[in-house]
Amino acid sequence: MGKILGGLILVYALIYSGLSIFGRYQPMSVGTFGVxxxxxxxxxxxxxxxxxxxxxxxxxHPTEKTGGWQRIMMWTFVPLWSLDCEFIHKEPTQAExxxxxxxGSSGISIGEPMSN
Numbered sequence: 001m002g003k004i005l006g007g008l009i010l011v012y013a014l015i016y017s018g019l020s021i022f023g024r025y026q027p028m029s030v031g032t033f034g035v036x037x038x039x040x041x042x043x044x045x046x047x048x049x050x051x052x053x054x055x056x057x058x059x060x061h062p063t064e065k066t067g068g069w070q071r072i073m074m075w076t077f078v079p080l081w082s083l084d085c086e087f088i089h090k091e092p093t094q095a096e097x098x099x100x101x102x103x104g105s106s107g108i109s110i111g112e113p114m115s116n
Contacts, residue, residue, distance in 0.1 A: 016080040019043045025092055026067060038097070040089030042081065045073045 019042035026046040028039035048067040
């Protein structure tokens with residue numbers, strides 16, 4: 001029984017690791033005036049085509065494409081995802097965002113309105 005449980009835990013961790021390898025930072029908190037914070041999103045955790053139900057940004061900007069987090073994936077992997085976000089993929093600073101998205105190419109900044 002112990003070997004089976006150990007094997008299941010190993011498979012669980014390997015699946016999460018595989019998803020995390022293909023992850024990227026996505027908006028975690030988006031208000032009426034833009035992105036408030038980013039979080040690490042392993043592959044499948046964030047759907048760029050479907051906003052959270054009742055998202056205030058999506059409600060106030062119905063013509064813009066907004067994404068949403070897949071809660072089933074988040075809850076399935078919450079222990080590993082929490083550790084990953086805490087120790088490996090911390091929220092990027094404004095300087096890191098500017099390095100990845102040079103000024104003028106994305107208009108992304110934390111706490112600022114999203115550009116069109």
